[in-house]
Amino acid sequence: MSATGAFAVTEYRDRTARAQAAMAEQGLAALLLTTEPDIRYFTGFLTRFWESPTRPWFLVVPATGKPVAVIPAIGAHLMAQGWLDDIRTWASPDYEDDGVSLLAEALADCVPAGGTLGVPQGRETHLRMPLASWAALQTALPDRHFGSDAYILRDLRMVKSPAEIARIETACAIAGRAFARLPEIARGGRPLDAVFRDFQRLCLDEGADWVPYLAGGAGPGGYGDVISPATDTPLAAGDVLMLDTGLVHAGYFCDFDRNLSVGPPTAEVARAHERLIEATRAGFDAARPGATASDVFRSMASVVGETGVGRLGHGLGMQLTEPPSLIPADDTVLTPGMVLTLEPGITLGPGRILVHEEDIVIRETGAAWLSPPADRMEVLET
């Protein structure tokens, strides 16, 4: 890994070549990208500075040759350490023209009059620039067509390279070690917010670069949802504690959880947890090259049945959640290199759910675990 966390240049060259082949098929003269993962995919540009929403960043992938970066000057030093040759900058924020003219020029260089540029605009995408700038850009280029990217980015990013999979695997291993240490910090009487804080410290201690995502819940015999912030309510005997982390290693996420019982679980909870493990294994078995995302959904849904909770898993990589979705409507065909979460859930009663999650990679021969699969419900001291 380079000092900046980028992969070998061949990786970016290959990605660009694959994108350009797909662009040729779709009749696209260029791609215009605006989000962190899409830009990093072709450049290796890795920084937590995206946390600041102030400045827009642009990458243009032309029909041939290397991508062109059109970025705020504050990013020039870091971008120049990567493989790109053409890095155009402006002093952002510029209230008169925040990169729009510079971007229009770069696009005019790449897209002939009458040509079409592709912008991701389908499911799970957004345009990371002000709508007013987007309108100004289209006005500045009246004889270029602004079309969709025809899901080229989704299709490319959905299949991970060995180097990407290795990073996700490392992230999973870090989280696995942190989860194994949960009894150090979680027991009856400890407030949930203290457990959340301490668990993030364990993740860092075990090697996480940072912990962008931590969710969870705790409650008697189950929790109300999986997205609420932690309260200061102390854990109590009979609670099920769930922690779900998306920690990052070298720019790649893991995303899996653990359910623990404070004191011995009730028979109902123990049975539900067993079914979740069983559902996860069914998903694992179904997740083979040639199967679809909906096949994997159905394999898990058949175990959790009518009590199932929504989407039962998703892609994983530079983002915590990526395509595909394990839902009935997703007919994405699984291929080697895809990384998925298996995330079956069960509703036990009003305000009482249990959700389990593991991470897998699709190999030629079937699925392989990336997270260390849980086989039983750990019991915490009361």
Place this chain on the structure above:
Amino acid sequence: MSATGAFAVTEYRDRTARAQAAMAEQGLAALLLTTEPDIRYFTGFLTRFWESPTRPWFLVVPATGKPVAVIPAIGAHLMAQGWLDDIRTWASPDYEDDGVSLLAEALADCVPAGGTLGVPQGRETHLRMPLASWAALQTALPDRHFGSDAYILRDLRMVKSPAEIARIETACAIAGRAFARLPEIARGGRPLDAVFRDFQRLCLDEGADWVPYLAGGAGPGGYGDVISPATDTPLAAGDVLMLDTGLVHAGYFCDFDRNLSVGPPTAEVARAHERLIEATRAGFDAARPGATASDVFRSMASVVGETGVGRLGHGLGMQLTEPPSLIPADDTVLTPGMVLTLEPGITLGPGRILVHEEDIVIRETGAAWLSPPADRMEVLET
């Protein structure tokens, strides 16, 4: 603070009333909001689940009455703990219609035919939904105008309430304590990435809920930029180490940094650091009600002079960086309740900059420190 981290209901009622007064002035029948801070501003909906880009979330602020949430079902349990009455949900992701019809219905309820709805589309904004869904929404409502929000959201959010300021102050105090403990973890020979990791642990240890942002750098007599990820290069005598954190307490950021010298600083570095402190104080003195953002910029620029580095500060709150910008072009008039960072920088040579940052709040009588202001450069063991 409620279990979900929300403020008292009166706070949301007041915000909504102020928005509605501004909407009436602008002739807007509703606001359509799609981003985390804009939605949280009116609802208190606080969750780290926004890390998942998969699902769109919508809030409609009508001309009178409470806002209407149009959100994925996964958020219903948490949103229902807030003050809203009208929460409409769908099972997202839905590949046929990911909330668009439901949103169109809600907008049709609020905006009469021929009426205009306002969407944030100016500087520092983006629309957090797929462009394809945005187009479908406009097609579904052909007799409604989709206009700008006339910077209503920016103007409202720029002035913080006492309850908001208290949270930012707590975040700053947490980071101040973590910075004070830096000598525990940073000294000559320690790799920068280990220092980054350990500093985040200190932040959590001192009470941060999480640490979304940490940037920094280290190098002999200065660093190359302020956005690069940490390398494993060990700190060495003569290095300047800078750490810049945006940690979060109850949904609100701090954003300030510290520069430390590994062993005694050179005269050049010591002098540069003194000038940065001097510039920060000049900014502090200039930051009074009635002054503009550009006045504060000029007061600091006059100290750092031609070696100044870009923008010299910005707003701060639910986001790491918010309007206004301390740049010559920003004529925002400062008013009590605004929270700003003062962030002067100096270029010492090629690839060698120093940036200092503190956080302040504007009071009736002038600025007050939120971060504990640094007055000298700490020296770390070599």
